Amino acid sequence: MVIDLMGGAQPSQGGDDLIKETTEATFMADVVEASQQVPVIVDFWAPWCGPCKTLGPMLEDAVRAAGGKVKMVKVDVDQNQQIAAQLRIQSIPTVYAFYQGQPIDGFQGAVQGSEIKAFVDRLIEQAGGEAEGGGLDEAVAAADEMLEQGAASDAAQTYAAILGEQPNHPAAYAGMVRAHIAMGDLDQAEAILNGADASISHAPELEAAHAQLQLAKQGADAGPVDELRAKVDADPDDHQSRFDLAQALHAKGMTEEAVDELLELFRRDRTWNDEAARAQLFTIFDALPAKDPVALKGRRRLSSMIFA
Template identity: 70%
Template sequence: MIELGGAQESANTGDLIKDVTEENFMADVVEASMEVPVIVDFWATWCGPCKTLGPMLETAVTKAKGAVKMAKIDVDQNQRLAQALAQQGLPLQSIPTVVAFVQGRPVDMFQGAVPASEIDAFIAKAIEAGGGDSSGGLDDAVAAAEEMLAEGAAEDAQQTFAAILQEEPHHAAAYAGLVRTYLAMDQLDQAEAALNGAPVEISKAPELEAVHAQIELAKQAAGVGPVAELTATVEAEPDNHQARLDLAKALHASGDVAGAVDQLLELFRRDREWNDGAAKAQLLTIFEALDAKDPVALSGRRKLSSMIFA
């Protein structure tokens, strides 16, 4: 288990998941939900989907490490309780029905068997509704790994990102961080393979879209020419669009992202349609690879927009 500041201690499973009856419903659901959200699984022994959903719920609740609890209610054994709750507005005619209780009242629900990703999202929403941290402290571990990567300790960062993903395979920020450790170690093929292996549930997450753009830019860097020679060519031939595009790629590869953006904006100004809009496409790739709040991205997007709508 990742043990960095803010991570919760693993709770005893017996305290997290309980069989609840009419006698202890008030204590183990209503009163307990005043402290942490309680996910109530209404099920029956004859219900096929219940047999699939129940273990998935238990796994997700256990993974939350005490940020949420679970109550299991057999509707056949607790018919009077089920009827009373139905009279109060809970639609329990169909099972399985799963209800999230926060601060003593139901705040969300779903019916039927659903994928694990939807269960995780449901529980995260319940935890947030209760004022908790649905990340289970893993965001602190991601921040620590990012700091390692920024300081040049790519291997240490890689180990930390991998450990986070063992606990939460769908943590998009950790997965993107893992891919970037390969880029930091100039292991482009491994970075691309890792990205291609991302779970489908997070494959379109902004963090992975950004690292995809970073990989594309890294591929381009392998074939660019010397900055000095390309600069001289562009100065001598201002309308040599290919040379200007190559210069922008070379500048980006050398770490001069702002310079690359300036050259691409100039290329767009001179001929926005050249090479099927290559200048705009390259700009968007660079912006995608940067943090949304990066000053270069903010300024570049603003300048590009003003040119488009001028």
């Protein structure tokens, strides 16, 4: 992505500040160049925007809490219309995150504080850091490995032992949910998820487990891949069949192929069914580890379509 803004890039004031205002003249330095070091969150707002007045301070608090692992730049769209036009900002508040000069994530509208923290944590992890409160002890790592190797029952017992010591350990709690999903006991997985204490119910680990549960439920009703593929081949503009094909592919463990189909659907008609393709992509991305290559590649491709 190339940004050629009027006035060129000039050094911004207070280069070490975590949060700053930018202009068309300093956007390159404040965002694109600064994002070579750490992720930069860009908050597009305006003085007349009510939700912006709520979201902005929450973002600032989350950025400060991250202790320098991310930065934040605020763009007043009324004063910087060229930036807003080039990035196709159609409504506010809109938030984008840049890393190494490229947009890697974002959202629109006001969201809850837990979602903001998860967003910031995800950015830190994508940049190779460790989120605040992150890190898993050896027992959780061992249980995760058991689960990856297919020993879901053994993993569940290990997670249960960890929770016996720390009942609100978010990673172990989410692991219990994932273990029951792996065992095909979706009702129990949902019951465990619904029983999470309020203090961890919106932790990133549980949000990921929730996304995995959503996908597992969809997979239970997924149609035959070959039949759906034939429908899409016969009519590439059959958006429902393509969406159903993506669900069926994911249910078969073909995650990258599912992402490809959803990206193609988004490319053909991003507004179809209330942007269902985009929502499904984010569900898949949320269900994957932050550094998973399928998630990273998929997010980049989706961002390139959004910004194209």
